[in-house]
Amino acid sequence: MISFKNIVPYVPSPRKAVKKMIELAKIKSGDEVADLGSGNGKILIAAAKKHKKNLFIGIEKSFFLRTITKVKLFFYPVLKKRIQIVNHDFFNFELSQFEVIFCFLTPEALRILTPRFRALRRGAKIISYMFHLDTNEGFHEEIIHLTAKDSIYVYTKK
Ligand SMILES: C[S@@+](CC[C@H](N)C(=O)[O-])C[C@H]1O[C@@H](n2cnc3c(N)ncnc32)[C@H](O)[C@@H]1O
Structure with a gap:
């Protein structure tokens, strides 16, 4: 159910976090990669530049942000x-x-998505900027503090 509590605003991940998130994802050749709420496409474009044998999917409900991403991609045929x-x-x-799966969402959105994350295949990774899962049962959790205020949470499905 989508309610006011589930609204995830657009805030782009900082460049330094994007670089680190991609590094922590340890993307292997052939892995399918998603960004849930891909914004202006910055994570996917940076990841696709580095990993040339993968398919990247951005799921984004904003027409404006999808258009921005498509304009950016025009320059990267x-x-x-x-x-x-x-x-x-x-x-x-x-x-x-x-x-x-990359995500920069809200605690509430992560709460709703957690059961779906639990259904991912073994070894699948969720790279969450800023917010952690309330329950990490079924995952190996790694926490990387970038600064005193922001962290990246990596969940690997057991
Ligand atoms: C905090 S921004 C993160 C953008 C990008 N992933 C980044 O890290 O720079 C969250 C994004 O999720 C999108 N979004 C919010 N709710 C959504 C939904 N239910 N389905 C698809 N996209 C959604 C917003 O439009 C926004 O672009």
């Missing part, structure tokens, strides 16, 4: 083939095919 931006609500999107 090589990446364009490997990055898909879909107009969908990530709360209702099938996630089971992904090996790596």
